[in-house]
Ligand SMILES: Cc1cc2nc3c(=O)[nH]c(=O)nc-3n(C[C@H](O)[C@H](O)[C@H](O)COP(=O)(O)OP(=O)(O)OC[C@H]3O[C@@H](n4cnc5c(N)ncnc54)[C@H](O)[C@@H]3O)c2cc1C
């Protein structure tokens with residue numbers, strides 16, 4: 001059963017219990033939780049909704065097959081009425097420097113999880129007190145322990161495959177008896193090759209003032225993709241620490257509709273931008289498993305443009321939207337959505353933009369400030385041909401180093417996690433087809449020689465990424481400016497962004513570490529950080545570039561008072577008591593974890609408070 | 617059918633087999649041969665396409681009759697790949713088989729031999745993409761299609777380097 005698509009006419013006559021802006025993972029979880037308690041829900045979605053049907057999904061795959069540039073938004077037709085940033089390709093972000101934020105998200109039903117990679121890592125307990133522990137960024141008003149029950153709910157909803165013991169070693173805590181719903185995805189053959197090199201290095205030191213010794217050990221990453229259900233899994237119960245024995249069945253795999261809801265991961269090696277067999281979680285899965293779908297209305301192609309408030313008490317009275325007819329015309333009609341509660345779930349950048357466009361900067365003035373992301377340093381090499389590595393097989397990443405996620409060095413330089421890319425050098429800008437073009441056009445290779453050349457230069461590729469923590473800083477921000485609008489007259493995000501020495505120091509460290517790993521593998525370094533790259537920077541006389549991490553956060557940060565934050569510990573706006581801002585924007589720090597699992601957990605936490613509000 | 621018309625499709629397959637390093641069997645197995653043939657002809661025109669295939673065919677016949685493979689290998693390099701006129705087209709045909717993509721011919725070629733109206737970079741058809749030989753050449757599935765199966769990625773790859781003389 002699928003949630004009900006409605007038109008403007010229908011919604012103009014209804015006052016919903018909850019109006020949600022955005023059908024991504026954050027909005028979908030709230031819709032599911034509230035509708036299951038009998039509440040009526042309206043979702044306003046800026047993008048198109050054809051991906052909700054199998055036929056529409058197949059169209060997206062076909063669009064991807066036919067795309068010349070297979071970038072992260074290539075399965076989804078360009079929509080000028082609700083543009084999506086795509087690594088600066090279409091100029092949606094108005095980047096003001098100092099360095100580019102870059103990155104992408106997808107404005108389409110299901111949101112950015114449609115093309116996410118699917119790593120689902122918990123933050124570590126110490127990440128929640130970044131300021132207190134290490135003197136950087138901000139603290140959370142809640143602790144890891146407070147979030148634990150909601151992490152378990154998020155892991156159930158997303159269907160996380162991973163090794164709980166490895167996560168414990170990395171520093172995450174779990175209650176006794178708990179394992180992740182599915183077993184870890186097997187490490188790749190390439191991981192095995194890299195493991196040998198890493199084992200030879202054994203340990204390294206980090207930090208200058210109080211050098212620490214860190215033992216290197218590869219481990220797998222938890223992922224939101226279907227593997228083999230864990231026989232010992234117990235799902236969250238009805239009270240916080242209760243666990244209930246559960247035969248976890250990944251959605252679709254054993255059902256009568258696997259093609260519609262997802263099969264077991266088959267190694268299509270295409271998690272970003274689209275998994276052809278839906279083995280990877282995306283928010284459509286949450287939308288399509290809502291128990292009472294008739295309670296949830298979806299208005300797609302409706303871009304929320306303005307939040308109206310009652311100036312006397314600050315309560316939100318309505319959300320205005322523009323609904324366009326189709327993506328090839330800028331014709332639109334305006335409408336108003338009414339409800340008792342309002343939830344912005346349009347992602348960190350769009351939530352802040354919508355509030356600022358509505359002239360609601362919050363008492364603290366922090367709306368849009370503290371924009372965070374994970375800058376990634378990349379380092380790439382070719383492995384010796386004595387053993388063919390067979391790069392470009394399997395999920396994009398299966399293993400990496402989680403050993404630098406914690407430690408006292410975080411006073412001096414940021415934490416990081418390293419990933420081994422099964423998908424080769426693509427992210428550095430040199431994909432498999434670039435190698436093909438070079439071999440044929442420049443080196444005039446053909447026949448058997450060409451085939452050997454391709455094996456030598458593609459199957460032996462090793463790309464390591466180093467995902468660095470960026471602490472909150474109020475000058476990194478999203479703003480709006482009437483100069484910069486899209487064709488519907490809606491604001492485009494204006495971005496101010498920089499990366500501090502605290503991170504650059506780690507990127508320089510990571511680069512040296514990668515060279516050490518390459519050396520122990522006998523791999524030849526091919527990394528080249530071109531000066532003309534917009535994300536080029538120098539640190540201690542060496543040049544580097546970074547890549548945007550797509551983990552936008554911090555723009556409506558949660559805190560302890562209305563003067564130090566935008567939302568409270570339940571993600572409710574301090575200024576508007578019937579308004580919630582969910583998603584990464586509420587996170588005061590992001591640690592060295594991709595943000596989605598944490599923001600999904602926060603959506604569960606916020607939903608509980610919404611239900612309490614609706615009862616009152 | 618005019619018996620004097622050389623069977624250009626035959627020449628095309630023989631030429632493609634020689635430059636891609638894949639057998640005619642592999643090439644036909646992609647199901648894309650006639651689509652590629654008509655795409656190339658549609659872009660560069662019949663005359664120049666025929667010139668390329670004739671040049672190849674003559675080398676091919678000579679190599680066979682004199683039983684000397686080097687006539688073909690040297691000829692492909694000297695008379696085709698290094699030719700200002702035929703070289704870029706030959707390269708494009710290799711890339712077409714490997715990636716289902718027609719790449720716009722290089723500017724110097726377009727200036728000298730005339731820009732063709734349909735000569736832009738594009739994937740010739742969505743379902744040609746999974747048939748690209750690049751993926752077979754490196755022993756992987758085309759990203760997003762023909763999945764090899766759960767956990768297949770933990771095993772050694774199927775490809776190995778061959779001695780070029782084979
Ligand atoms: C290439 C890539 C790889 C990633 N990999 C990972 C990963 O491995 N692990 C991880 O944890 N995270 C990853 N992420 C990040 C992850 O995708 C996001 O954290 C997550 O999707 C955010 O969920 P959300 O619901 O808050 O926002 P989104 O998923 O962005 O959804 C927001 C929704 O709101 C809609 N919307 C926006 N503006 C409006 C408006 N004005 N009116 C109405 N609707 C609107 C959008 O159309 C969209 O449907 C990745 C992201 C990218 C781009």
Ligand code: SF4
Pocket residue numbers: 225264265266267268269270271272274275276277278279280394395396763
């Ligand atoms: S590896 Fe393939 S099957 Fe598995 S999630 Fe990624 S795209 Fe889907």
